[in-house]
Amino acid sequence: MNMSYQIIPNVELKKGSNIMVYGPTFTGKSMFVRSIFRDFISRGYGGIYVLTKDSAETLMSWLGTGYDSRKVRIIDCVTKSMVGNVKDTDSVKYSTVMDLTGISAKISKFFEDFWRSGIKNIVVVFDSLSTLLMYMNLQTVFRFLHILTGRVKITESIAFYIVEDGMHDEKTIVTLKQLFSGVVEFKEDNGRKYVRFVSPFMQTEWREIVVDEEAVVVT
Amino acid sequence: MKVISGIPVLDEMIEEIPEGKVLTYWIDPEVEGNVFAMQTLFTNLERDCRCAYVTLTYSPEVVVSEFNEFGWDVENYKNFNIVDLHSAYVGLPSNCKYSADPTNVDEVNDVLMKVIENCDLVVVPVSSIIDVCGESSIECIGEWCDFIRDKSSRLVFTFVSWPYPEKIENFIKVNSNAIVRVGGVHHRVILGYYYGVVKVDWKNIKSKAILFKLVRPGGVRAYIPKILVTGPYNAGKSTFVHAVSMRSISVDRLGTTVALDHGHLEYRGFSIDLFGTPGQERFDPILKIIGKEALGVILVVDSTKPETFPRAKQMLESVAHFGLPYVVAANKQDLPGALPPEEVRKKMYLPEDVPIIPVSAVNGEGVYEVIDSLLGLLTGRLWVSEDEPESTA
Ligand SMILES: Nc1nc2c(ncn2[C@@H]2O[C@H](COP(=O)(O)OP(=O)(O)OP(=O)(O)O)[C@@H](O)[C@H]2O)c(=O)[nH]1
Numbered sequence: 017m018n019m020s021y022q023i024i025p026n027v028e029l030k031k032g033s034n035i036m037v038y039g040p041t042f043t044g045k046s047m048f049v050r051s052i053f054r055d056f057i058s059r060g061y062g063g064i065y066v067l068t069k070d071s072a073e074t075l076m077s078w079l080g081t082g083y084d085s086r087k088v089r090i091i092d093c094v095t096k097s098m099v100g101n102v103k104d105t106d107s108v109k110y111s112t113v114m115d116l117t118g119i120s121a122k123i124s125k126f127f128e129d130f131w132r133s134g135i136k137n138i139v140v141v142f143d144s145l146s147t148l149l150m151y152m153n154l155q156t157v158f159r160f161l162h163i164l165t166g167r168v169k170i171t172e173s174i175a176f177y178i179v180e181d182g183m184h185d186e187k188t189i190v191t192l193k194q195l196f197s198g199v200v201e202f203k204e205d206n207g208r209k210y211v212r213f214v215s216p217f218m219q220t221e222w223r224e225i226v227v228d229e230e231a232v233v234v235t
Numbered sequence: 236m237k238v239i240s241g242i243p244v245l246d247e248m249i250e251e252i253p254e255g256k257v258l259t260y261w262i263d264p265e266v267e268g269n270v271f272a273m274q275t276l277f278t279n280l281e282r283d284c285r286c287a288y289v290t291l292t293y294s295p296e297v298v299v300s301e302f303n304e305f306g307w308d309v310e311n312y313k314n315f316n317i318v319d320l321h322s323a324y325v326g327l328p329s330n331c332k333y334s335a336d337p338t339n340v341d342e343v344n345d346v347l348m349k350v351i352e353n354c355d356l357v358v359v360p361v362s363s364i365i366d367v368c369g370e371s372s373i374e375c376i377g378e379w380c381d382f383i384r385d386k387s388s389r390l391v392f393t394f395v396s397w398p399y400p401e402k403i404e405n406f407i408k409v410n411s412n413a414i415v416r417v418g419g420v421h422h423r424v425i426l427g428y429y430y431g432v433v434k435v436d437w438k439n440i441k442s443k444a445i446l447f448k449l450v451r452p453g454g455v456r457a458y459i460p461k462i463l464v465t466g467p468y469n470a471g472k473s474t475f476v477h478a479v480s481m482r483s484i485s486v487d488r489l490g491t492t493v494a495l496d497h498g499h500l501e502y503r504g505f506s507i508d509l510f511g512t513p514g515q516e517r518f519d520p521i522l523k524i525i526g527k528e529a530l531g532v533i534l535v536v537d538s539t540k541p542e543t544f545p546r547a548k549q550m551l552e553s554v555a556h557f558g559l560p561y562v563v564a565a566n567k568q569d570l571p572g573a574l575p576p577e578e579v580r581k582k583m584y585l586p587e588d589v590p591i592i593p594v595s596a597v598n599g600e601g602v603y604e605v606i607d608s609l610l611g612l613l614t615g616r617l618w619v620s621e622d623e624p625e626s627t628a
Pocket residue numbers: 466467468469470471472473474475490491492493512513514515566567568569570594595596597598
C-alpha cells in the first residue's frame with residue numbers, strides 16, 4: 017500500500033491529513049470527494065462517509081455494486097429527521113445534524129470496527145460542514161472538529177471536509193482552516209470549472225476539471 | 236421518594252441520588268454516554284417517579300424513538316415529561332406541555348423552575364445548552380443548581396466534555412454533587428468504554444472503573460475485559476495465568492496447553508478475564524478470534540531462550556494487527572542466564588515505549604506489575620491525567 021495518495025496531479029497527501037474541500041455550490045465538490053472515496057475503497061481502505069445533505073441510499077446507489085461493502089460505513093444525518101424512526105445497521109447509522117455527540121460517537125465506533133477487523137487505512141468524508149454551521153455556532157462546530165481531526169491524525173487516516181463558498185463569513189473560514197493541513201479549492205469561470213490545492217507549504221496552478229455523474233476528471 | 240441511578244454497580248456505590256443534588260454524567264465526546272441519563276430516567280419512571288427530560292438537539296419524536304431503541308417505552312408513562320427546547324429553536328410549534336425558546340433565558344428559566352417543582356428528577360443536556368446558547372448560559376445553569384438545593388427534586392446533567400474553556404469545566408465540577416465519568420479506553424482508536432465515579436459528596440466511596448457495553452434493547456451493561464496472554468511454546472503462559480488468577484483452569488495435555496487457559500481476577504476495581512493461548516503453531520486461528528474481542532495483550536517470553544524470540548515477535552505482530560496495546564513479560568528471571576528486560580528488547584527489536592517487565596511466574600514475582608502496566612496503557616490517559624475532576628471521597 018502506498019503511503020500517500022495523489023488527489024490532483026503533483027499533490028501527495030500524507031497519512032493523517034485533514035483536507036478542506038472548498039468552493040461555490042455546483043462546482044463538483046461532492047462528486048470530487050465521492051470519486052476519491054470510491055478510489056480509496058478500491059485500494060483496500062475502509063471508508064467512513066458522513067452525509068448531511070444526501071441520504072445513505074443515494075450514496076449507496078451511486079457507489080453501485082462494484083465495491084466491497086464491508087469496507088464502507090455511512091452516517092446519514094438526513095433520513096432520521098425526515099422519516100423519524102429508522103433502524104441502524106452494521107454499516108449505516110442514522111443521526112441528525114444537530115447531534116454532534118451522536119455523530120462523533122458513531123464515527124469513533126466505525127474506527128473501532130475497522131481496526132478490530134484489521135483495516136487500519138481509513139478515509140473519512142464529511143459532506144458537508146456547511147450544513148452543521150447552519151444549525152450550530154462556529155465555536156461548537158470547531159470543538160467537534162477538533163476531536164474528529166485529532167482522531168484522524170492519531171490513526172494516520174485521511175479526511176475530506178466539504179465547505180461551501182459564499183455561505184459563511186471570512187472569520188468562519190479562517191477559523192476552520194486552522195484545523196486543516198490543506199485546502200482543495202474549486203472555482204467556476206465562464207462556465208468552466210477549475211481546481212487547485214493550497215497548503216502552508218505549496219500552492220498548485222488552477223487546473224480545469226470536467227465533472228459528470230460518475231467522476232471528476234482533472235485535465 | 237428514593238431516586239436511584241439505575242446503572243449497574245453505580246447504585247451499590249452511591250446508593251441513591253438524594254433530594255436537592257446534582258449528578259453529572261461527564262461524557263467523552265466520542266462515547267455514546269447520553270444513554271446513562273436515559274437509563275437513570277427510565278429506571279425511576281418505572282418506580283413511579285415523576286421525570287422530565289429536557290431536549291434541545293433532538294426533536295421530541297426523536298427523543299422518544301431513542302428511548303424506544305433501548306426498549307424503554309417512555310410514551311406509556313403519564314409521569315414522563317419532555318421539556319421541549321428544540322421546536323422553538325428550529326422554528327416549529329411545540330406540542331409538549333413544557334416548552335421554551337432556548338434563546339430566551341427568562342423563558343427557559345421559568346419553565347425549568349416549574350418542572351423542578353413538579354418532578355422528582357430532571358435530566359438536562361447542559362453541554363448542548365452551552366453549545367447552542369453560548370458560554371454565558373452557565374449563569375442560568377448555576378441558578379437551577381441553586382434553586383434545586385431545598386427542593387424535593389434532583390438534576391441529572393449530561394456534560395459532553397468537548398474542548399471547552401477551563402472555566403466551563405470548573406463550573407460544572409463545582410456545581411455537581413456527584414460526577415460519573417463516562418469514557419473511552421483509548422489506544423489510537425477507542426477500544427472499549429468505561430464509567431466510574433470521580434466525585435460524590437454524600438457517600439464515601441472507593442473509586443472504581445467499570446467497563447460497559449451498550450445493548451439494544453437493554454442499555455448499559457457492565458462487562459469484564461478480556462486480556463490475552465500469549466507467547467511461544469513453554470514460555471510460562473499457563474503458569475502466569477495461574478499466578479495472577481483467583482480461579483483458573485487450563486486444558487492441558489502432557490503439560491502443554493491444547494485449548495485455553497482461563498483465569499479471573501479482581502484487581503484495582505477491575506474485574507478481569509485472562510485467556511492464555513496455546514503456544515504451538517497450529518493454534519494460531521484461536522488467537523485470531525480472541526484477538527478481536529480482547530482489550531489488551533500480555534506476551535510471555537522465556538528470557539533464557541532467545542531462539543524463541545522470532546516466534547514471539549511473530550505472535551505479537553498478529554495481535555498488534557488488531558490495534559491492541561501490549562506489554563511483554565520477560566519470564567523465568569529466576570533461572571541462570573535469563574536475559575534482562577533491556578536485552579530482550581534489543582533481541583526482539585521492540586520500540587522503547589513497549590513496557591517489558593521482569594517476571595518469575597513460578598514464584599509469582601512481577602506478575603502484578605505486568606497487569607498494572609497493561610491497565611496503565613489502557614486507562615492511564617484518563618485516570619492519571621491532571622485535568623481529571625477530583626474525587627472528594
Ligand atoms: N524457572 C522457571 N520456570 C518456569 C517459570 N514459569 C514457567 N516455568 C516452567 O516452564 C514450563 C512451561 O510452563 P507453562 O506455564 O506450562 O508454559 P506455557 O507457555 O503455558 O506452555 P504451552 O501452553 O505448552 O505453550 C513449566 O515447567 C513451568 O514450571 C519461571 O518463572 N521460572
